[in-house]
Amino acid sequence: MRVKLQPKIVIAQLLTIILWASAFPGIRIALTAYSPEHLSLLRLVIGSALLLIIAFFLNIPLPELKDIPVILLLGFLAFAVYHVALNYGERTVSAGVASLLVSTTPIFTALIAFLYYRERLKVQGWMGALIALIGVVFITIGGSSTNFSFTIGIFLVLLAALSESFYFVFQHTYLKKYGFFPFTMYTIWAGTISMLFFTPGLGQEILQAPMEVTLVVIYLGIFPTVVPYFAIAYVTSKNGAAEATSALYLTPAFSFLIAWVWLGETPTIYAILGGILTLLGVSISNIKYKTEENDVSWEDRSKKLPNST
Secondary structure, three states, rough: OOOOOOOHHHHHHHHHHHHHHHHHHHHHHHHHOOOOOHHHHHHHHHHHHHHHHHHHHHOOOOOOOHHHHHHHHHHHHHHHHHHHHHHHOOOOOOOHHHHHHHHHHHHHHHHHHHHHHOEEEOHHHHHHHHHHHHHHHHHHHHOOOOHHHHHHHHHHHHHHHHHHHHHHHHHHHHHHHOOHHHHHHHHHHHHHHHHHHHOOOHHHHHHEEEEEHHHHHHHHHHHHHHHOOOOOOHHHHHHHHHHHHHHHHHHHHHHHHHHHHHHHOOOOOOHHHHHHHHHHHHHOOOOOOEEEOOOEEHHHOOOOOOOOO
């Protein structure tokens, strides 16, 4: 059977992978001049401002009033908690390792769905979760040989992945109601609103930060925060959610490469081995779940986006 190459699809997937992969080393650079909270706030404000302009031209409607509390909560988890925890974690965790740990998001998503919705997790799902956990242990062992703070950083990055997982589990109803891109806009704005608590001191950090570091933050706010959602929505509209998200498991590999070129970070043998096991486990658990009504793939239910950052 002849497979027809779709250049636009390939370009959209590569764009998504590379931009999200570049965010991890970009965060490391930004943290040299910005606190984790102010980095999160500034990045989200920049992204939200751009999305407001896009929403105006696309005539995106506002969400219903009754849905706003849930949107605020999901935005808080997926963007405020996720970004702050990830930023704090990357103070002591390398960019490549952080991207590997965030790739456990689908595992957390499946386990939360199992506990909350009583979705039936098949044997390969549990096997994948166990293999991914072993991979995380290897990554932790590799980092704990330096100092304890590295282990705390790993915990914080995993907390970021967990918070994002709650977002993916409980967004399903609202994705069906509003559509992928409008709902993502709503939650990014919601996350930004919840971060406004950290506004004091941001202006002073902007004035004191080197221009090249602030430009990195602007890059993070525009490109990894906004552009990939357009690209992934385009691929989803053409080939479905499973096809759109399958290639994203390459993100950690690109993140390691970009961090090596940009930051000079060289992964340890433990990180490499742990990364292979983690991605293997995530791939194995990328399976279908059975509901009482019908069989629905978790990719279609959650529209999960591994390594979104």
